[in-house]
Ligand code: GDP
């Protein structure tokens with residue numbers, strides 16, 4: 001075994017423990033589960049020029065876009081995968097389906113810039129959409145981090161005034177998740193406590209339980225200030241449970257001179273080894289990017305493991321919710337033409353059943369139609385009753401004033417029947433208007449309830465809904481015209497002033513005998529006319545509601561049903577059953593969500609099983625070894 005194999009083997013062991021967990025989260029993110037629940041992640045935050053890109057370059061081993069101003073304009077998920085068998089390869093992906101593989105590290109900058117331009121537009125705007133850059137190589141350690149735009153203090157030329165707020169909101173969106181590890185990048189050569197990055201971290205993580213800080217630029221510390229920095233690294237100033245790591249990256253000069261990252265990493269180690277104050281930090285594992293990488297990797301895995309049970313719970317809950325939503329809009333039309341026809345027949349039959357039941361008063365739509373109609377008909381009856389007193393007055397008046405106002409050629413004591421007939425005709429004709437109003441009111445009620453049923457029955461089928469609404473309208477219009485005609489007819493008949501009512505005849509005979517002397521026939525008129533009006537009122541009180549009920553409800557329900565059945569004779573079932581595109585899309589979206597959640601759930605359960613297995617396997621190996629010894 002060569003001496004080189006030692007660390008390699010260690011790395012493999014580490015990878016075996018680390019990779020599955022990081023992969024799980026990355027896989028879950030790639031199936032879009034982060035839309036349903038937050039995923040464990042490391043978010044890198046820092047003020048502009050704090051050295052974020054430099055640290056990420058050291059971790060990833062490749063040059064990233066740099067420059068002044070906002071260089072990172074979209075969140076960038078940097079997935080680092082260690083694979084001994086791979087020299088170097090990368091995949092960049094973003095948006096719905098853009099994906100590009102490449103094998104040349106120097107192309108990273110171009111691809112990231114291109115992705116940013118495509119998502120956030122050329123220029124200086126920022127955008128919330130994630131770019132994923134997966135780098136697989138033998139030299140990186142297993143780690144996934146999200147690089148965020150640097151915190152800008154003031155807008156520069158061409159930037160929107162509120163760029164600072166926009167960036168802060170974007171950062172907040174990521175770090176406010178309790179499940180996110182905040183990696184705050186802070187230069188040593190500034191007043192650390194006042195950096196925006198740490199302030200924002202403290203806002204969302206006041207206890208400092210999920211914040212780790214990276215101190216950069218230790219080579220730029222003012223001589224004499226090293227002690228203060230040590231105090232910070234030793235967690236004595238701002239307490240962070242995950243602690244501090246100090247790193248040294250390439251200064252601008254070294255970048256300009258094109259010093260390689262590999263060389264710079266070597267130089268970093270030399271820097272600390274030779275540093276009078278910071279040398280001790282190497283032993284304490286609080287210095288160098290290499291140490292940072294291992295720490296982060298372990299922290300991330302620990303974090304993921306801790307989050308698994310909760311994630312699993314949330315996924316199950318979400319799954320239940322989404323399945324419930326789906327069940328409410330499930331039952332779209334089948335694909336197969338024959339089945340689709342059957343389905344259409346069913347949909348229309350169901351609707352017809354409802355309309356029929358409504359017309360019989362067997363179902364209630366919002367409000368009981370028959371109760372509503374009865375109220376309206378009672379009002380009609382009231383109107384008839386109320387007209388009586390007016391009628392009586394007029395009749396009495398005509399009798400009283402007959403000789404002065406109404407007498408024609410007849411001798412005194414004789415009366416002209418026509419005068420009284422005219423009075424009856426005129427007063428009965430006045431009832432036509434309220435009869436028509438009653439018709440209109442009931443028609444509106446019935447149509448409203450028919451429309452409601454159509455809306456309910458065909459809520460997923462806009463075509464059927466529209467067609468039925470139109471037909472209901474036309475049918476109601478036709479039927480109410482019929483009723484109007486019948487009412488007009490009825491009133492025309494009433495102009496005949498006719499009855500063979502028994503009661504009336506009795507009444508007239510009674511009036512005749514009682515007043516046997518017959519000296520004043522006219523005094524009998526009010527009583528007789530009153531009795532006649534009672535008969536008219538009774539006739540109209542029944543006739544008008546019966547007409548309305550029959551034509552507007554009973555018969556129109558029948559016609560609606562038969563016209564809806566006519567649709568079955570057409571051969572464009574697809575067209576008739578065309579679904580509301582929104583419903584279709586929504587259902588597809590929910591189905592995709594269910595798939596995602598089930599996949600995620602499977603992944604978690606299989607990983608948890610494996611984890612248990614690997615622990616058992618490890619114990620078995622250890623046992624065997626003991627036995628051998
Ligand atoms: P970012 O804006 O946070 O991404 O910061 P950069 O990584 O672009 O770094 C800003 C400037 O600081 C660059 O000129 C880097 O060369 C320089 N820089 C970063 N880290 C160090 C360091 O440890 N020492 C020195 N001297 N300069 C550094």
Ligand code: MG
Nearest residue numbers: 052053071072
């Ligand atoms: Mg940067």
